[in-house]
Amino acid sequence: MIQVECPNCGLRNASEFRYGGEVNPRPPQPLAIGDAEWTDYIYMRRNAAGVQTEWWYHRNGCGTWFLAERDTKTNAVVRTYLWGK
Amino acid sequence: MPNKLLKQALSGQNPARMWRDHDLKDSYDVVIIGGGAHGLACAYYLARHHGLTNVAVLEKRYIGSGGSGRNTTIIRSNYLTPEGVRFYDESVKLYEQMSAEFDFNVMFSRRGHLTLAHTDGAVRTMRRRAEVNQLQGVDSRLIWPEEIKRLCPPIDVSDHPRYPILGALYHPPGGIIRHDAVVWGYAHHADRLGVHIHQLTEVTGIAVQGERVTGVQTNRGFIKTGVVLNATAGWCTTIADMAGVKLPITTFPLQACVTEPLKPFLDVIIVSGSLHVYVSQSDRGELVMGASVDPFASYSMNGSLAFVENLAGHMLELFPGLRHVRVLRQWAGLCDMTPDFSPVMGVTPVAGFLVDVGWGTWGFKASPVSGKRMAELIATGRTPDLIHPFRLSRFYENDLVGEKGAASVGH
Structure with missing residues (x-):
C-alpha cells in the first residue's frame, strides 16, 4: 500500500485517505462562458500519465482536504501541501 | 483436431504462425492503435465484412497484453438501460458463434x-x-x-x-470464455485477410492538419493515413492528447x-x-x-x-x-x-480520428460488437444506431447513458 503524507498528521497509509481527483479549477468567469466550456469543466479530464496535482482528504485523521503532487505512473508522492500554500 | 495434432507431431515441422510480422508500410487506409480484442476485432470486421484490408494494428507491447488479457472473462448482457442491453446482447450472440466462425476453440x-x-x-x-x-x-x-x-x-x-x-x-x-483465445482468433483471421499486425510499435505522435488526421508517428517510422482509431483503453487519453481531443476519462x-x-x-x-x-x-x-x-x-x-x-x-x-x-x-x-459507466465510441471533433474507448470495467465483453460496429462506421462513414447512444458528443448534449448500477461493482 502506498503512503501519503498528510500536511497535519504526517506519513499515513493511503487507506486512511479519500482520493479527490485531479485539480480541476472552476472557470474564473462562470457566467461568461457557454455550455461547451461548462461541459469541459464538468466531464473532461487531463488524466495525466506522470506527475499530476490532485486532491486528497484525510478521512480517518484530521479531516483536512489538501493537495498532493503524485506520479500516476509509479504512485510516488512528490509533495503534499495545504491549499494556498 | 486430434488428426491435425498427430500430423503436426509426425511431420516434424513447426506449426504455421497464427499471425506474421511485416515491415511497416509508408501508408495504410486505416491505422488502429491498440492490439487488444477491440482493435483486432475492428481490423477483422473491416477486412471480413467491408473488404478493407490495407489496415494496420499498432501495439506497443504484444497483442492482448493490456485489458484483453487481464479481465475476468465474464460475458453478459443484463444491463440497466435499453441502449446498453441491446448493445451487449449483440456481443453475447457474437461470442456464442465465435468458435464456429473462427474454427478455433475459444472455450x-x-x-x-x-x-x-x-x-x-x-x-x-x-x-x-x-x-x-x-x-x-x-x-x-x-x-x-x-x-x-x-x-x-x-x-x-x-x-x-x-x-x-x-x-x-x-x-x-451469462458465460465465460478464454480471453487470450479471443485475441488470437481475431489476430489470426485478420492476418489471413491481409491486415498487418505490428507489435512493439508505439505511437509517439499523431499528425493533424486543419482538424483532419494525416498520419501517425511511431517508433518505427511515420505512417500516412486518413483514418486513425484509438482503441487503447487505459492509455486512451495519452493518445487522444496527441490529436488534441479531450475525453471524459x-x-x-x-x-x-x-x-x-x-x-x-x-x-x-x-x-x-x-x-x-x-x-x-x-x-x-x-x-x-x-x-x-x-x-x-x-x-x-x-x-x-x-x-x-x-x-x-x-x-x-x-x-x-x-x-x-x-x-x-x-x-x-x-x-x-467514464462518468456514466458507458463507453465512448465514434467520431471526434478531429476528422478521421475515431475513438473506441471508455471501456472501464465492462470492455472485454463488448469486443465483438464494438469491433463490428466501429468497422461499419469506418467503412460507411455512418454511425450505426446501436452505438449512436455512446457517441462522445453525448456529454455536450446532456444525453448520458447511466449504467452505474449494472456495469461494475462497488459504488
Missing part, C-alpha cells in the same frame, strides 16, 4: 450469471434490470434465496452473514486474482455489488475473482495486499467453505472510467 462456456442483492434497494434495481432485459428480449429474472441455493449449493444464503442474500438477478446466457487500476485449482464445484458466475466481488471457476478449476477499481487514479499496475484481504473477507461471507483455499496469483489492469 466459450455458458454458465448462468447471478447478481446478488443484499439490500432492499439492490432488490429494486435487480427487478428493474430484469424488466428492462425482458423488454429487450434478454433472458433475466429476479430469483429468491431458495432458487439461488439450488443453482449454487456452496453459497451461504442463511441470515448469518453481515449482509444476508435477499435475492438475485439470474441471467442464464480517468484511468483507474482494477485488480483480480486466482486461487489454486479446485475440483469443479461452481458452475455459475456469482457477482455481488454490495460485497464488491465477482467469481467464476475456470476450466482449470481456479477461482477467478475480481473486485472494484482501486481507490485512486493511476497508471501503475502493481497489486496490493489490501485488495486481496478485502476480497478474501467478502468471498468468505459468500462461501465459508473456501477458508483454506490459497490465492495463486494476482494482477492489475487499467480501466478508462
Whole structure:
C-alpha cells in the first residue's frame, strides 16, 4: 500500500485517505462562458500519465482536504501541501 | 483436431504462425492503435465484412497484453438501460458463434450469471434490470434465496452473514470464455485477410492538419493515413492528447486474482455489488475473482495486499467453505472510467480520428460488437444506431447513458 503524507498528521497509509481527483479549477468567469466550456469543466479530464496535482482528504485523521503532487505512473508522492500554500 | 495434432507431431515441422510480422508500410487506409480484442476485432470486421484490408494494428507491447488479457472473462448482457442491453446482447450472440466462425476453440462456456442483492434497494434495481432485459428480449429474472441455493449449493444464503442474500438477478446466457483465445482468433483471421499486425510499435505522435488526421508517428517510422482509431483503453487519453481531443476519462487500476485449482464445484458466475466481488471457476478449476477499481487514479499496475484481504473477507461471507483455499496469483489492469459507466465510441471533433474507448470495467465483453460496429462506421462513414447512444458528443448534449448500477461493482 502506498503512503501519503498528510500536511497535519504526517506519513499515513493511503487507506486512511479519500482520493479527490485531479485539480480541476472552476472557470474564473462562470457566467461568461457557454455550455461547451461548462461541459469541459464538468466531464473532461487531463488524466495525466506522470506527475499530476490532485486532491486528497484525510478521512480517518484530521479531516483536512489538501493537495498532493503524485506520479500516476509509479504512485510516488512528490509533495503534499495545504491549499494556498 | 486430434488428426491435425498427430500430423503436426509426425511431420516434424513447426506449426504455421497464427499471425506474421511485416515491415511497416509508408501508408495504410486505416491505422488502429491498440492490439487488444477491440482493435483486432475492428481490423477483422473491416477486412471480413467491408473488404478493407490495407489496415494496420499498432501495439506497443504484444497483442492482448493490456485489458484483453487481464479481465475476468465474464460475458453478459443484463444491463440497466435499453441502449446498453441491446448493445451487449449483440456481443453475447457474437461470442456464442465465435468458435464456429473462427474454427478455433475459444472455450466459450455458458454458465448462468447471478447478481446478488443484499439490500432492499439492490432488490429494486435487480427487478428493474430484469424488466428492462425482458423488454429487450434478454433472458433475466429476479430469483429468491431458495432458487439461488439450488443453482449454487456452496453459497451461504442463511441470515448469518453481515449482509444476508435477499435475492438475485439470474441471467442464464451469462458465460465465460478464454480471453487470450479471443485475441488470437481475431489476430489470426485478420492476418489471413491481409491486415498487418505490428507489435512493439508505439505511437509517439499523431499528425493533424486543419482538424483532419494525416498520419501517425511511431517508433518505427511515420505512417500516412486518413483514418486513425484509438482503441487503447487505459492509455486512451495519452493518445487522444496527441490529436488534441479531450475525453471524459480517468484511468483507474482494477485488480483480480486466482486461487489454486479446485475440483469443479461452481458452475455459475456469482457477482455481488454490495460485497464488491465477482467469481467464476475456470476450466482449470481456479477461482477467478475480481473486485472494484482501486481507490485512486493511476497508471501503475502493481497489486496490493489490501485488495486481496478485502476480497478474501467478502468471498468468505459468500462461501465459508473456501477458508483454506490459497490465492495463486494476482494482477492489475487499467480501466478508462467514464462518468456514466458507458463507453465512448465514434467520431471526434478531429476528422478521421475515431475513438473506441471508455471501456472501464465492462470492455472485454463488448469486443465483438464494438469491433463490428466501429468497422461499419469506418467503412460507411455512418454511425450505426446501436452505438449512436455512446457517441462522445453525448456529454455536450446532456444525453448520458447511466449504467452505474449494472456495469461494475462497488459504488
